[in-house]
Amino acid sequence: LDQKMSTSDFFCCYLLTSLKPGCTNHTYIGFTVNPKRRIRQHNGEIKQGAKQTSKKRPWEMVLLVHGFPDNKTALYFEWCWQHPTEAKGLRDEMKRLGIVGKRNLLKPKIRVLFTMLTLSPWNRLPLTVHWSSDKYHGNLEGCCDLPSHMSSTIAPFDSLEIYQSNMPLLSDDSESEYSASELSQDQIHDSLLQYTSSPSPQMNSCIICKLSCQKSEKIYCTIQGCKMRAHVCCLALKFLESESINLLPTKGACLVCGEDLKWSELVAHKKKREKAREQARETTAETQTKETTKTNKEIEDKRKHSKPLLQLQQHIYVRPQTEVTSNKRKEPTATLTEVPTKRVRPVIQSLY
Secondary structure, three states, X not given: OOOOOOHHXXXXXXXXXXXXXXXXXXXXXXXXXXXXXXXXXXXXXXXXXXXXXXXXXXXXXXXEEEOOOOHHHHHHHHXXXXXXXXXXXXXXXXXXXXXXXXXXXHHHHHHHHHHHOOOOOHHHXXXXXXXXXXXXXXXXXXXXXXXXXXXXXEOOHHHOHHHHOOOOXXXXXXXXXXXXXXXXXXXXXXXXOOOOOOOOOOEOOOOOOOOOEOHHHEEEOOOOOOOOEEEHHHHHHHHHHHOOOOOOOOEEEOOOOOOEEEHHHHHHHHHHHHHHHHHHHHHHHHHHHHHHHHHHHHHHHHHHHHHHHHHHHOOOEOOOEOOEEOOEEOOOEOOEOOOOHXXXXXXXXXXX
């Protein structure tokens, strides 16, 4: 499987700032799967832009945060970023930092973002902060440092992996599939903790516990050519040996190739394998169904072609056989195949 992230795995939250005179430093936070298309929508170039941004056009995208495992998590991050004084686990920190007022301006929003990235559960994810340019870096003063497993990049949005790959981009329906208002904090916290699973009594060839586990319970190294296979729980506990205070690992070294691995990438890689396996099963079942249908059709065609021949055979006369013993002639016997009586009698009489 390809190690690169597919477009279906790209979910990001973005920060806009208004360029309209009198509205400078005003901001808007949103979620998208296609940043280039989304900024055009906000600026009215194409349809489906947010109504809240129509009065303060034009807009510029300052930065985006990507690397979320699914769109539910990204939408919850968006909601917390928009409502830091209401979000669970973020309210007290906002009061301590003293940024409760004027929190919709550019600098406070950037400060809220970098604070969120240092708090649980966001500090467990391998997120990337991608800046469109460095002209807004002056707003980083007083912001928290990113965790060591996170990164910050500066480049045009064209350089993002989703635009460099040849895979098709997701449709607009992907952004409206979930509504942030429909997601509870408990649901999202459960989603963030779904990477750990309970051990199963039946295991298969784990490199750590040496026991066997089923395919659905294995986790694989993301490095191409590496043969590392381990049980999810075993590898999680191994990675947590250096992070004893945490419940979910963030990274660790492969036990075979020694490369540094991010836990979320391992889980995403596992999901891709399971999805590919499921698609292969569906393809096989579909092929078998087509072959069965083709075979049945061929049998039916043969039956249709052979039916006229059977009907013809029912009217064939077979010449009677006679036996001669001494000088007497025995009564001939005619072998007939379902010949109607009216047609048999003249035939027999003609033999005498």
